[in-house]
Amino acid sequence: MSDLKTRCLIAASGAFLTDFLSEELLSLDDEIIFQFIEDHKWEPVEDYSPEDIWNMIDDHALNLMQFVEAELSTANEEQASNDAPVFLVEIKMQIGETRKTLKSLVAAPSAQKAQHYAIYSESSSPERLEWNANHQASEMHDEIIYSATAEQVAPRDVEHVKKFFGVTQYDEDELLSSGNYVQIFTK
Structure with missing residues (x-):
């Protein structure tokens, strides 16, 4: 898993859980991750299964990644144009x-x-x-x-x-x- 993807998953987990996922947790088996999600559901998503919440976290992380990559691309283009004579x-x-x-x-x-x-x-x-x-x-x-x-x-x-x-x-x-x-x- 890319470093950006990991960071986005951790950040996105805060929208659905009372405690953030961690790099260590993300490196473990899915069952352990799903149990963590079950134990830390935020009230608005308490009726959802851990798998559904994981999919929501993953979708949110993907959107964050796309946003960050687009911003980095724009910043890189601006920097390149600033560097070019x-x-x-x-x-x-x-x-x-x-x-x-x-x-x-x-x-x-x-x-x-x-x-x-x-x-x-x-x-x-x-x-x-x-x-x-x-x-x-x-x-x-x-x-x-x-x-x-x-x-x-x-x-x-x-x-x-x-x-x-x-x-x-x-x-x-x-x-x-x-x-x-x-x-x-x-x-």
Whole structure:
């Protein structure tokens, strides 16, 4: 049994019993656990069998585990984004004779990855992007051409710059699924 699962079972037992289960008790035979449950039923569940109460404890523990894991995942993502350098990326789009320049912030492992991900994010059909070795991409058979440059934002300035631009978090899996990206950049 995982350490998190054990801790969640112990915590969940407090919702149904007058005394908490323990790690030692959880390592024993089911009959001993069921007897402990029988001896420590909380009044609202006194009409339930120890097996039913065990199932309620287990369900509650599972919900606690899922909550904790989701919170840890979110905290890890936030920490990773705090650890990744932030780049101010200038994306240039050319549609025929018309040129458009956009700026965005991308938290990525490198300037090049930030450039690529900014292009990916700006595209209306990222799965159809046609990448080239010059780190440009096009879509609709070269009707729209994208290029980008990136400059790392000094760590002390990131919070200030975030007031003007949202930060896009680099996602390698998304980028790898973009058109022919894998063929061009992962040889």
